Amino acid sequence: MSGHSNWPEWVYVGVVIALMCWVGAEAWEAERLVEHVPADAKTIIVTGQQWFWTFEHEDGTKEIGELHVEKGKAYKFEIHSKDVNHAFNIHDYVVLMDAIPGRVNTVWFAPMEVGTHDIQCREYCGLIHYNMRGTLIVEEPSS
Amino acid sequence: MVLELQKPRPIWQIMFSTHHTDVGLLYLIMSLGFLFLGGALALVIRAELFLPGAQIIGDAMTFNRIFTVHGTTLIFLFIIPFASAVGNYYVPIMVRYKDMAYPKLNAIAFWLIPPGGALIWLGFADFTWYATPPYSIISAPGPAADMWIFGLKILGISSVLGAINFVVTILKCKHPDMSIGQVPLLAWSFLSSSLIILVAIPTFAAALLMLLTDRLGVSGFFNPVMGGDPIAYAHLFWFTFHPEVYVLVIPAIGMMYEIIPRFSRKPIYSFNSGIFAFVLLSIVGFSSWAHHMYATGMSFTEKTVFMVGTLAAVPASAMHVFNFIATMWNGRIKFATPMMWAVGGIALFFSAGAGGVANAAMPLDFTTHDTYWVVGHFHLFVMGTIAFGSIGFVYYMFPYVTGRMYNETMGKVHFILSFIGTVLVFFTQHVLGLYGMPRRIFDYPPIPEWIAMNQIVTVGAMVIGVSMAIFLVNMIYSAGKGKLANTDDPFDLGGKYYYPFEAKNPSH
Numbered sequence: 242m243s244g245h246s247n248w249p250e251w252v253y254v255g256v257v258i259a260l261m262c263w264v265g266a267e268a269w270e271a272e273r274l275v276e277h278v279p280a281d282a283k284t285i286i287v288t289g290q291q292w293f294w295t296f297e298h299e300d301g302t303k304e305i306g307e308l309h310v311e312k313g314k315a316y317k318f319e320i321h322s323k324d325v326n327h328a329f330n331i332h333d334y335v336v337l338m339d340a341i342p343g344r345v346n347t348v349w350f351a352p353m354e355v356g357t358h359d360i361q362c363r364e365y366c367g368l369i370h371y372n373m374r375g376t377l378i379v380e381e382p383s384s
Numbered sequence: 385m386v387l388e389l390q391k392p393r394p395i396w397q398i399m400f401s402t403h404h405t406d407v408g409l410l411y412l413i414m415s416l417g418f419l420f421l422g423g424a425l426a427l428v429i430r431a432e433l434f435l436p437g438a439q440i441i442g443d444a445m446t447f448n449r450i451f452t453v454h455g456t457t458l459i460f461l462f463i464i465p466f467a468s469a470v471g472n473y474y475v476p477i478m479v480r481y482k483d484m485a486y487p488k489l490n491a492i493a494f495w496l497i498p499p500g501g502a503l504i505w506l507g508f509a510d511f512t513w514y515a516t517p518p519y520s521i522i523s524a525p526g527p528a529a530d531m532w533i534f535g536l537k538i539l540g541i542s543s544v545l546g547a548i549n550f551v552v553t554i555l556k557c558k559h560p561d562m563s564i565g566q567v568p569l570l571a572w573s574f575l576s577s578s579l580i581i582l583v584a585i586p587t588f589a590a591a592l593l594m595l596l597t598d599r600l601g602v603s604g605f606f607n608p609v610m611g612g613d614p615i616a617y618a619h620l621f622w623f624t625f626h627p628e629v630y631v632l633v634i635p636a637i638g639m640m641y642e643i644i645p646r647f648s649r650k651p652i653y654s655f656n657s658g659i660f661a662f663v664l665l666s667i668v669g670f671s672s673w674a675h676h677m678y679a680t681g682m683s684f685t686e687k688t689v690f691m692v693g694t695l696a697a698v699p700a701s702a703m704h705v706f707n708f709i710a711t712m713w714n715g716r717i718k719f720a721t722p723m724m725w726a727v728g729g730i731a732l733f734f735s736a737g738a739g740g741v742a743n744a745a746m747p748l749d750f751t752t753h754d755t756y757w758v759v760g761h762f763h764l765f766v767m768g769t770i771a772f773g774s775i776g777f778v779y780y781m782f783p784y785v786t787g788r789m790y791n792e793t794m795g796k797v798h799f800i801l802s803f804i805g806t807v808l809v810f811f812t813q814h815v816l817g818l819y820g821m822p823r824r825i826f827d828y829p830p831i832p833e834w835i836a837m838n839q840i841v842t843v844g845a846m847v848i849g850v851s852m853a854i855f856l857v858n859m860i861y862s863a864g865k866g867k868l869a870n871t872d873d874p875f876d877l878g879g880k881y882y883y884p885f886e887a888k889n890p891s892h
């Protein structure tokens with residue numbers, strides 16, 4: 242309206258829109274791959290409660306605060322909560338999923354190296370939220 | 385503009401007044417008071433996190449209460465009332481009307497805030513600023529939690545009343561010679577943010593009542609034990625509060641639109657694209673709320689919808705950045721204090737938006753969500769953009785409100801320290817988040833990288849603290865003893881031309 246030509250702004254807006262389309266497409270593609278759970282993944286039932294994690298393997302063994310898994314295998318976590326919201330998180334493997342009472346959320350991962358990693362709660366859950374921590378221990382396959 | 389403090393009046397005359405500049409002054413003083421109170425809590429949080437282990441706060445519950453009240457205070461008792469302060473001063477003048485459309489309602493909207501604030505501060509709840517159930521229903525200690533709910537209820541009513549007033553003032557009371565397209569961008573920013581408030585707030589108002597009856601045990605809307613669903617609350621909450629983030633940021637952008645062209649001594653590059661971007665953001669801003677909920681177990685399709693909705697809002701914000709830069713381009717820029725704050729704020733606005741795009745990309749959000757990254761992200765908005773724009777505007781208004789000049793050197797030192805502090809604190813927090821540190825934690829394991837970064841953040845926060853002390857001294861001292869301002873051209877920009885919204889307060 243003010244007389245000067247506006248083409249630089251149109252070009253700029255076009256570039257921003259193109260960038261957003263690119264980010265969106267990449268994210269869509271990556272998320273699609275990440276969400277595809279391998280058929281042979283073993284199920285681990287994860288239960289969060291104020292303020293610790295319990296793990297139950299397919300063979301019925303239970304662990305509290307520590308989780309032992311084997312390198313090179315895929316695992317599917319089924320995440321439950323007994324009281325309030327928590328978030329199950331193994332940051333080193335970008336595993337993050339809320340534990341919400343009344344729901345079962347799933348997320349999977351496949352550790353490729355032997356080692357230990359921190360498990361933590363990433364959703365505020367009250368007094369000891371800061372210390373709702375655990376350890377992931379990735380071991381050589383036993384077979 | 386109007387001169388407030390030059391002819392001293394008894395305090396009760398201002399308190400019981402319904403004149404827009406008096407109510408504006410009350411809003412201004414109260415919101416800045418809460419800025420200092422809420423800021424002090426932030427310094428306590430940072431001191432606690434300087435090292436692992438309990439430092440100065442004895443227990444986690446106190447810590448949790450402190451960050452909850454910090455966030456609630458700065459959003460609802462600083463940012464929103466501060467915007468109302470500016471709106472009260474400027475909107476009637478800009479649309480050339482004698483006052484706000486409903487002066488009594490205006491005063492009521494203001495006077496609802498002190499009781500709301502008192503409930504929040506006397507209660508000191510611990511359930512974070514979004515009060516997520518079922519924690520907030522079955523676990524959060526009362527009466528603090530209930531006081532918070534009532535406090536927010538009252539503040540919400542105040543917001544809605546204020547918004548009605550701005551919408552009517554702008555649309556119905558503007559001078560008949562003026563078309564809506566001639567209303568300055570600052571007033572447009574109030575029109576857009578007020579319309580967002582009117583559409584967004586009722587949802588949260590309902591959610592708050594449902595939370596209350598759930599707490600009383602007479603309903604189970606969000607309580608899974610009684611068949612309710614906590615995720616329903618998250619949707620209601622974010623349907624209000626994602627748009628609300630634009631309510632917070634849009635007036636600050638409006639303030640920058642006031643400062644940037646004057647101190648660049650050029651007209652705004654494109655007035656129409658400013659209006660277009662405000663309106664676009666107000667509409668598209670409603671399609672992205674569940675980007676806060678990717679990790680709650682949403683389906684792939686849901687996540688995709690909300691990612692697209694989020695990315696769709698980005699061009700509107702980007703247009704403002706372009707408009708600012710194009711306005712400054714080739715301008716005869718005068719870097720007085722208000723201009724420094726506005727330019728600093730725009731730089732931080734840009735970085736904040738870039739970080740937001742990363743959050744919005746679904747797979748990346750799983751690394752950043754609920755870590756310190758998110759704390760860094762939204763603080764680049766709330767502190768870097770909104771507080772920067774607002775503080776710049778305090779300096780800009782100061783000569784008109786008090787008739788005196790602030791101390792320019794102190795103003796510049798304030799800016800430089802705050803800018804350095806803000807970069808240290810919030811950029812570092814992004815990295816800390818990538819290293820996995822969750823937000824809202826009272827203590828952390830002694831991971832060397834975490835310790836180092838927490839110390840940088842704390843030092844940065846203390847630098848901001850020092851700068852804010854300088855600000856306080858400057859304001860109080862200069863309001864009484866500063867040299868008299870030339871209200872025709874207080875910033876020496878070369879004439880009245882740069883201050884088109886001159887008006888005399890009719891009651892003086």
Ligand code: HEM
Nearest residue numbers: 629632633675676701737740741743744753754758762765
């Ligand atoms: C370009 C525009 C923006 C984009 C793309 C964006 C994106 C996002 C995303 C995706 C999240 C969720 C992060 C997570 O928790 O995982 C988020 C969080 C947040 N954003 Fe933004 N945002 C933008 C603008 C704003 C503005 C203008 C404000 C404030 C005025 C703001 C304030 C917040 C707040 C307060 C949170 C954290 C809420 C919480 O979890 O407590 N954002 N943003």
Ligand SMILES: [Cu+2]
Nearest residue numbers: 362364366370
């Ligand atoms: Cu937790």
Ligand SMILES: [Cu+2]
Nearest residue numbers: 626673675676
């Ligand atoms: Cu949002």
